[in-house]
Amino acid sequence: MNFKSISLFILFFGFSVGMAFAQVKDEREHRIRKSQFPENARLFIHQKLVNAKRIRFYKEIDGDKISYEAKFKKDRLKYSIEFNVEGKLEDIEITIKPIDIPNDAYAKITTYLENNFKKYRIQKIQQQYIVDGDDIDQTLKNAFQNLMLPSIKYELVINGKNDKGFEEFEILFNANGKFELIKKALPPNYDHVLY
DSSP states (O other), rough: OOOOHHHHHHHHHHHHHHHHTOOOOOOOOEEEEEGGGHHHHHHHHHHHHHHHHEEEEEEEEETTEEEEEEEEEEEEEEEEEOTTTTOOOEEEEEEOGGGGSSSHHHHHHHHHHHHOEEEOOOEEEEEEEOOTOOHHHHHHHHHTTTTTTTEEEEEEEEEEETTTTEEEEEEEEEEOOEEEEEEEEOOOOOOOOOO
């Protein structure tokens, strides 16, 4: 075999292995039909969401946990409402910008990020209202009024560089900017991409 044949073989082999790994799909969050959404959650959305636009339904698989999410726009804000498998409301999230977080809390958040990552880029910030007991109507009211309460959480999706290179993480902070939880973010679902 000459040099050219060996080069072509290595190139072909490398391309084949790369394509094999690229075809592995890890389904995490995908859009579903309204009819596939839990019935209790559909009724809740129909009754409680007034003036909501562009409602989309999703199923999210996070390890062993399955949840359902409705995403929509209301009063020019992007919302996401998460339900468990039985259709019980778990939390409401609003997509926000760094300027929407109080300065002291944001300073603590950035200090945490700078201390734990060589580099980072914030992809998305959500203000989270977790349902407290059975007071669902009050939680909805608080979220739709975008109230700054001591019980809210901030969920950041970041690209952070650590020893393994860049990875995507979801990090949860409380209303004061104190770190609570970190987990690797789920890879997006690319079922809509055709090869």
